[in-house]
Amino acid sequence: MRANISGTGIALVTPFNADKSVDYAGLKKLVNHCILGGVEYLVSLGTTAESATLNAEEKTKVTETIIASTDGRVPVVLGIGGNNTREVIQTIKSTNLDGIEAILSVSPYYNKPTQEGIYQHYKAIAEVSPKPIIVYNVPGRTASNMSALTILRLAHDFTNIAAVKEAGGDMNQIMEVLNGRPKDFAVLSGDDNLTYPMLALGCNGVISVSGQAFPRIFSGMVRDCISGYFEKAKPAHFKLFNFTNLIFAEGNPGGIKASLKVLGVCDDHLRQPLWPISLDLNNSIEKEVKRIQ
Numbered sequence: 001m002r003a004n005i006s007g008t009g010i011a012l013v014t015p016f017n018a019d020k021s022v023d024y025a026g027l028k029k030l031v032n033h034c035i036l037g038g039v040e041y042l043v044s045l046g047t048t049a050e051s052a053t054l055n056a057e058e059k060t061k062v063t064e065t066i067i068a069s070t071d072g073r074v075p076v077v078l079g080i081g082g083n084n085t086r087e088v089i090q091t092i093k094s095t096n097l098d099g100i101e102a103i104l105s106v107s108p109y110y111n112k113p114t115q116e117g118i119y120q121h122y123k124a125i126a127e128v129s130p131k132p133i134i135v136y137n138v139p140g141r142t143a144s145n146m147s148a149l150t151i152l153r154l155a156h157d158f159t160n161i162a163a164v165k166e167a168g169g170d171m172n173q174i175m176e177v178l179n180g181r182p183k184d185f186a187v188l189s190g191d192d193n194l195t196y197p198m199l200a201l202g203c204n205g206v207i208s209v210s211g212q213a214f215p216r217i218f219s220g221m222v223r224d225c226i227s228g229y230f231e232k233a234k235p236a237h238f239k240l241f242n243f244t245n246l247i248f249a250e251g252n253p254g255g256i257k258a259s260l261k262v263l264g265v266c267d268d269h270l271r272q273p274l275w276p277i278s279l280d281l282n283n284s285i286e287k288e289v290k291r292i293q
Helices: 024-036 054-072 087-092 115-126 148-157 172-181 193-201 216-228 230-247 254-262 281-290
Strands: 005-010 041-044 076-079 102-106 132-135 160-164 186-189 205-208
Touching: 005 216, 024 054, 024 216, 041 054, 054 076, 054 216, 087 115, 102 172, 115 132, 115 148, 115 193, 115 281, 132 148, 148 172, 148 216, 148 230, 160 172, 172 186, 172 193, 186 193, 193 216, 205 216, 216 230, 230 254, 230 281
Parallel strands: 005 041, 005 205, 041 076, 076 102, 102 132, 132 160, 160 186, 186 205
Antiparallel strands: none
């Protein structure tokens, strides 16, 4: 049960109103902005969505809004992860997964499990999930790297573990996974500025943050790389290079929300403990957005 996951996926932000309630109209506008920009799929409730600050009712409504707004135009991937294996399993069992293509599940954070612990965590999830799973390695957030060996064990042992979102930044590890994976197991970039070189090595796509600001440029670059047109894709990669560095300079999603505000897609409000980016960075992002436009 591998999913056909390739090209550009977008880790959508959750827009908020000034009173910090969810801006569902802004979310619909963002979905349409991304789809009209040519992206291949959308991700609901990833880290970029500030999902840690959403309650259960809001999470359900956010996902329902995204599914309804896509209107079948692109697949939707749903983030369900955590550091309590039993709770993740219960969430999967109790969630309405109609309209969901796959589940993106982050490697357990904070607990710092061993590699065997990570393997057993995903094994337990794979055994109950009715949807394909994208495992997510992001050691900068989890304080725990999922090794190439663990990723490959999971890829070979479970046909419904369909892909890995790799955001560790270790090109050697990425090459190990590419070299040893099953042919139908997708490797996705989780680092926007490493997407071009990762695609050159044979990765299948990306789950992007910066791509929601400029979906046409970013997704076009990805498609060109997948087609082998790397010289054609290179200008787009470098056109967004400084912008991508800026939006992550003070954490995510403050920077990308600031850029979306400049573009008129949605406002830039965050929920605590996140805090708005500095005025200097905001000004730099605004100038960069206008340069790219």
